[in-house]
Amino acid sequence: MNNCPNTIEVCFSPRLFGDIMTRGDYIVVLVDILRATTSICTAFENGVLRILPVDSLGEAKAMKERGFLVASEQDGQKLDFADFGNSAFNFTSEAIGGKTLVYCTTNGTRALEIAKPAKKIAIGAFINLSALANWLESQKSNVVILCSGWKNKFCLEDTIFAGALAENLLGKAGFESHCDSAVAAIDLWHTAKNDLLGYIEKAAHRHRLKRLGLDDVVPFSFQIDQTDVVPVFEEGEISNVKLLSNENH
C-alpha cells in the first residue's frame, strides 16, 4: 500500500467537493488566500495558542460572551461585537500571543465544515507554502486541495496557490495526479508566478476588497514562505502541528 503514489486533486469550489474521486484516506488543504487562511497562518506565526473555528455569527457572539477573543466578519466587514475582523494585520503577537482565538468568516469556516470527512485538514497559504508541502510529504497520504472560492464560485487567487502547491508536491517523491483541475491550476500558476501581484489585479475578489477598503493585506498575502507554521484542524480546533512536532523532540 505504501508503495503506491499518493494522489493530488484540486477542488475549485466547496460545491464540487462531493464529486472528488479520491479513494481512501486523504488530507484536505483548505485555501482562502484572501484572507482567512493567510490570516490563520499569520496568527500562528505570531504565537496564537489555538484557533476555534465557528460557522455561525450566533456561535461567535456566544463565545465572545464567554470571554474568548473573537475574529468575525460578514462580507468582509468586522462585526461590532468582535475583537477583530479577518485581516492578518490584526493578529499581532501583542494581540493574540499565547491566547485562544475564536474565528468565524464568510467563506473559510463553511469550507472547513464541508471538508470534515478528511483525515486531517491543513491550512494553506502562500506564506506557509514550503512548510506545508514538507509536512504533507511526511504524511504519506492522498491530498485534496480545496479552494474556498467566493460564495462557491471559482476564484483565481486560491487556484494559483493550488497550482503552486500541487507543483511543489509533484516535485517530491510519492505523489502523482490525474486531475484536470490540478493541470489547470499548475498552468495558471505558471502564467501568474513571475508577477503574482500584477496577475491578481485580474481577480474579482481583489477588487471587492479594494471597494471595502480591506486590500492593504493583498501584497503580504502573495509573499511566499514567510512562516514555517502548519496549522491543522483536528477535533474542533486548529493548532500548529509543526510546533507540536518540534516540542515532541
Added chain:
Amino acid sequence: MNNCPNTIEVCFSPRLFGDIMTRGDYIVVLVDILRATTSICTAFENGVLRILPVDSLGEAKAMKERGFLVASEQDGQKLDFADFGNSAFNFTSEAIGGKTLVYCTTNGTRALEIAKPAKKIAIGAFINLSALANWLESQKSNVVILCSGWKNKFCLEDTIFAGALAENLLGKAGFESHCDSAVAAIDLWHTAKNDLLGYIEKAAHRHRLKRLGLDDVVPFSFQIDQTDVVPVFEEGEISNVKLLSNENH
C-alpha cells in the same frame, strides 16, 4: 438598457450553475467538446433536421420503439438498442440527412436540463466557434458558457473552448466580463492554443476515451471553424438557427 454591455460568465461544472450571478436574461452556451456538442454540430452540418435530446435511457429506448433514429451511450459505450453512439463520425449525411435524431448522453443531456432556465441554449464546439460567436453577438444578451465537465468535475477540453469563445466575444463590441472563471479559461486557452492536440494530451477524458477505443474523433474535435451551424435548444428540440435565419431572408 441596450447601452449596457452584456456580461460573459464561464461555469466550470453543471454543479456550479446555480451559483452563477448573471442577472436578467441570458443565453447559455452548452459545451461538451468530447464529444456531445461536437457531434451535434456535425449532425447539423450533415443535414439533420432536428435533434430531440432526452435525459434517460428509458426515454431513449421508448423513442426508438416509436421509430426514431436514436443515439445513446452510457459511459462512452453505444447501447444495444441504439442506432448510434456519440461519435461525430456516425452522423454522416447518408445516416441522418433530413431526419430527426433522438440524442441521449452521459453528460451533455443532463447539462441541458440544468441550463433550462436560460432564454436560449446554444450548442458550442471548436468546429462552430466563429459562427456561434457571431450569432451570440447578434443576440444582445448576457452569455453563460456552461462546461459539461465529466461527472460534474472540471475538465480541460471544455475549459479551453470556453476561453476561446470568451476571448472572441470580448473582442466584439457590447461584451464585458468580471468573472474569474473567464479570466482563467482565457489564460488556459492562451497556454493551449498553439498546440491544441498536444495540450489536450494532459486531459483525463482524452485518455478515458483512448482506453475505450473512442478517441478517433479527438483531432477533429479541436479543428476550429469547420461549420457555420448554430444549433439552439428551444421548446424541447435542437435546431439550426443559422439555417432558419437564412431561410427567413
